[in-house]
Amino acid sequence: MSTDRARGQTVQWGYLLRMRCPYCGETPLMEHWFQFQHGCKRCDYRYEREIGYFTGASWMVMFPLVALVGFAMAAALLILVPHLDALVVAAICSVAMVGVGVLVMPLSMALWLYGDHAIHPLNPDDRYDKELVN
Numbered sequence: 001m002s003t004d005r006a007r008g009q010t011v012q013w014g015y016l017l018r019m020r021c022p023y024c025g026e027t028p029l030m031e032h033w034f035q036f037q038h039g040c041k042r043c044d045y046r047y048e049r050e051i052g053y054f055t056g057a058s059w060m061v062m063f064p065l066v067a068l069v070g071f072a073m074a075a076a077l078l079i080l081v082p083h084l085d086a087l088v089v090a091a092i093c094s095v096a097m098v099g100v101g102v103l104v105m106p107l108s109m110a111l112w113l114y115g116d117h118a119i120h121p122l123n124p125d126d127r128y129d130k131e132l133v134n
């Protein structure tokens with residue numbers, strides 16, 4: 001087992017919380033809000049492994065989290081303000097869920113990348129090729 005592979009199998013929680021490269025921890029994952037960089041400019045680790053790679057982040061991380069927040073918020077509103085109409089509760093929670101989704105999406109993409117990195121880190125052959133992107 002190579003050093004690269006062994007290093008990739010542990011999640012570096014500090015790197016994740018700082019939204020940095022899962023391999024070296026130096027390069028930010030995000031270029032802009034919702035815009036992941038193609039790869040790490042320092043260690044050549046490729047972030048988006050294939051087209052549609054981060055779709056799983058939406059389905060497996062963000063949507064369940066947003067639904068959980070929405071149901072919890074609806075339950076809290078119905079308990080704390082029992083005379084509130086259910087349609088008003090639904091409207092308030094829907095707007096809040098969209099906001100939570102926007103805020104959580106970058107973190108869900110990072111969690112997806114880190115999970116994949118922990119399960120099967122990239123081989124040196126699969127690294128990011130800067131010349132193809134720039």
Ligand SMILES: [Zn+2]
Pocket residue numbers: 021022023024025026027040041042043044045
């Ligand atoms: Zn890196």
